[in-house]
Amino acid sequence: MKNKLFLATRYQFRRKRNIFNIIFIGFAMFISILLSTYNTSAINYMHNDIYDSFYFKTLNVWKNENDLINEGLTLEDVRDDLSSLKNITNVSSIASYRDMLYSSELVTDKLDGYVEFYSANNSTLPKIVAGTNFPNSNGYYMICPEKFFPHSNPDDLKYVSINDKVSNDDIIGKKIKFDYKSNQETTNYNIDFEIIGLYENSDHIFDEDICYVKEDILREIVMNKYSDDIDKENNVSMLEYQIGFVVEVDDISNLDSVKENLSDRGYVYESRATVSTEYFSNISKKMNNISTIIIAIVFIFILVILQKKYKEEQQQFQLMTFLGYRKNDIRIIYIMSNIFNLIISTLGAFIISFVLIQMSKGIFNYYPFLFNKWKIIIGYSPVIALFIISLFATFISSILNTINLFKDSYE
Amino acid sequence: MVLEIQNISKYYFKNKRKVNVLDNINYVFETGKLYFISGKSGSGKSTLIQILGLLIKPNTGDILINNKKVGKLTDNENSIMRNKEIGFIFQSYYLNPLMKAYENVMLPMYMNKTDTMKNMKQKAEKLLDVVGLSTRINHYPKELSGGEQQRVAIARALANNPNIILADEPSGSLDPENEEKILSILKNLAKQGKCVIVVSHNQSTRKYADKLLIIEDNNLKEVGNNEK
Ligand SMILES: Nc1ncnc2c1ncn2[C@@H]1O[C@H](COP(=O)(O)OP(=O)(O)OP(=O)(O)O)[C@@H](O)[C@H]1O
Numbered sequence: 001m002k003n004k005l006f007l008a009t010r011y012q013f014r015r016k017r018n019i020f021n022i023i024f025i026g027f028a029m030f031i032s033i034l035l036s037t038y039n040t041s042a043i044n045y046m047h048n049d050i051y052d053s054f055y056f057k058t059l060n061v062w063k064n065e066n067d068l069i070n071e072g073l074t075l076e077d078v079r080d081d082l083s084s085l086k087n088i089t090n091v092s093s094i095a096s097y098r099d100m101l102y103s104s105e106l107v108t109d110k111l112d113g114y115v116e117f118y119s120a121n122n123s124t125l126p127k128i129v130a131g132t133n134f135p136n137s138n139g140y141y142m143i144c145p146e147k148f149f150p151h152s153n154p155d156d157l158k159y160v161s162i163n164d165k166v167s168n169d170d171i172i173g174k175k176i177k178f179d180y181k182s183n184q185e186t187t188n189y190n191i192d193f194e195i196i197g198l199y200e201n202s203d204h205i206f207d208e209d210i211c212y213v214k215e216d217i218l219r220e221i222v223m224n225k226y227s228d229d230i231d232k233e234n235n236v237s238m239l240e241y242q243i244g245f246v247v248e249v250d251d252i253s254n255l256d257s258v259k260e261n262l263s264d265r266g267y268v269y270e271s272r273a274t275v276s277t278e279y280f281s282n283i284s285k286k287m288n289n290i291s292t293i294i295i296a297i298v299f300i301f302i303l304v305i306l307q308k309k310y311k312e313e314q315q316q317f318q319l320m321t322f323l324g325y326r327k328n329d330i331r332i333i334y335i336m337s338n339i340f341n342l343i344i345s346t347l348g349a350f351i352i353s354f355v356l357i358q359m360s361k362g363i364f365n366y367y368p369f370l371f372n373k374w375k376i377i378i379g380y381s382p383v384i385a386l387f388i389i390s391l392f393a394t395f396i397s398s399i400l401n402t403i404n405l406f407k408d409s410y411e
Numbered sequence: 412m413v414l415e416i417q418n419i420s421k422y423y424f425k426n427k428r429k430v431n432v433l434d435n436i437n438y439v440f441e442t443g444k445l446y447f448i449s450g451k452s453g454s455g456k457s458t459l460i461q462i463l464g465l466l467i468k469p470n471t472g473d474i475l476i477n478n479k480k481v482g483k484l485t486d487n488e489n490s491i492m493r494n495k496e497i498g499f500i501f502q503s504y505y506l507n508p509l510m511k512a513y514e515n516v517m518l519p520m521y522m523n524k525t526d527t528m529k530n531m532k533q534k535a536e537k538l539l540d541v542v543g544l545s546t547r548i549n550h551y552p553k554e555l556s557g558g559e560q561q562r563v564a565i566a567r568a569l570a571n572n573p574n575i576i577l578a579d580e581p582s583g584s585l586d587p588e589n590e591e592k593i594l595s596i597l598k599n600l601a602k603q604g605k606c607v608i609v610v611s612h613n614q615s616t617r618k619y620a621d622k623l624l625i626i627e628d629n630n631l632k633e634v635g636n637n638e639k
């Protein structure tokens with residue numbers, strides 16, 4: 001048995017084609033892993049970031065100013081009306097204030113120090129990963145992203161590396177001064193915000209510069225900005241009318257019916273974040289098809305390779321009978337060598353694809369803004385599928401050839 | 412006396428017609444002699460060699476090796492007999508391209524389970540020395556000339572020190588110089604006490620033979636004797 005194993009394995013290392021096989025299968029594995037990784041990541045993305053995310057389920061809704069006046073509706077009437085609509089779970093004006101403020105303390109080489117402020121309350125905050133949410137007391141608190149890039153143009157962030165983020169090791173409890181002016185630039189204001197918490201932003205789109213503050217406080221800032229106007233109260237409430245409400249729909253699948261309903265009732269709406277789920281499922285389908293084709297190619301490839309190997313070795317097996325090898329010994333040697341080939345090629349292929357994947361992960365990490373919205377979930381199912389297929393191909397080829405092994409005799 | 416055939420007949424069926432190849436032949440091959448078998452193409456030389464080598468069974472008759480009938484042996488016993496008693500040399504050398512010269516020579520030795528790898532390698536090197544290839548031990552077949560490859564094949568045939576060497580046109584694809592070399596090696600083996608049976612078309616190598624045989628009209632006949 002020892003000698004048989006030796007004969008079956010020792011010389012396989014000298015077969016140059018084996019190296020080619022390993023590289024080919026390794027590459028196929030890598031591509032299938034990549035496709036499957038994209039697929040599972042896309043599905044994960046759709047579930048975590050689209051189906052379950054607050055952003056994708058919310059609409060900005062407002063009513064035309066004239067309609068409001070003509071119909072004699074107050075802001076509260078509109079809120080009640082929206083709340084009564086089917087499939088709407090939450091109506092708030094919380095995000096109705098938005099503003100962008102500048103702090104010289106946040107300026108770095110790469111970041112210009114502008115922060116976008118959204119109003120929020122504890123029920124509409126994203127997930128807090130460090131610190132706390134808003135306390136009951138009225139203070140100038142803000143909650144910032146864990147990956148915080150205060151910058152006015154999100155497009156520029158593509159060229160920024162993860163190391164350029166505002167350090168958040170000791171950021172909680174830090175007070176940051178923001179400066180702003182009234183509309184006509186007659187008055188200078190400044191305000192100190194204390195960072196009390198960090199929210200998770202790895203899964204959300206373009207919020208690396210968004211901080212949340214309480215509605216009253218943001219309202220105060222907006223009022224200050226309008227302080228030059230004669231009728232500032234009125235202007236602010238007009239602003240509220242125009243910005244309107246944020247409504248949360250119970251499920252992403254009801255979004256369309258809610259939109260229809262809103263139009264029918266004379267509302268104007270805007271999606272806060274949109275994504276085409278169809279796009280993902282189409283790509284996903286294509287990926288699956290390609291994976292299947294790859295697996296089929298590998299299957300045929302292995303059959304062809306083993307057939308070639310058999311053709312090469314057939315004469316040797318014939319010779320070995322002349323040299324006094326028993327037929328069963330030869331069959332065992334042949335099958336063992338096939339199994340050995342399978343093991344080294346899948347092992348080698350696995351190592352190759354592992355290295356390639358680590359390399360591509362490195363690339364992913366190098367460009368965080370291209371990929372950090374994605375949780376990369378490596379799909380290993382094609383490795384298993386490819387291994388099973390290889391095993392199957394080896395099995396078929398070995399069985400057929402051992403049956404045929406001594407059919408043609410020496411001429 | 413070492414190898415004897417008694418009343419051997421062999422026929423094939425071709426297009427449902429019976430084709431006689433060997434018809435009731437008898438002969439006794441002895442150790443220490445080189446036999447030279449000639450005959451027209453298709454006369455049955457290879458068939459006879461294969462029967463002698465226990466590769467195919469005759470339709471009738473017996474083969475005796477060292478006075479023991481081998482006709483009744485099982486496939487596995489046949490294999491052991493081939494491994495221990497018979498060495499084959501073919502026109503094409505059938506060397507394993509993935510194995511170095513000495514590894515090719517070791518191939519028949521693996522059947523002997525008690526031998527160590529080191530021992531087998533030493534034996535293989537010695538045999539390669541016998542055929543004049545001591546400097547080519549670590550070469551792959553493709554790095555050797557045709558004559559050298561055939562000498563590796565001879566060394567391989569000698570691996571288990573068999574008493575019978577069967578060679579089917581061993582120099583058939585070699586130039587005259589290499590042919591001489593091969594035949595003088597075979598002649599030496601006969602001198603050392605082996606029974607060497609060589610099939611050859613080439614009349615120029617007759618001079619090496621102790622006995623000249625021919626297959627004609629399905630019969631094996633002795634036609635000459637170079638013995639002193
Ligand atoms: N397996 C087989 N099936 C049918 N006929 C066969 C088989 N093997 C050999 N023959 C026939 O038997 C006859 C003898 O063949 P053999 O190979 O022994 O001839 P040979 O003397 O070695 O010829 P050559 O000098 O060409 O090698 C030929 O007619 C051949 O066609």
Ligand SMILES: [Mg+2]
Nearest residue numbers: 456457458579
């Ligand atoms: Mg022949």
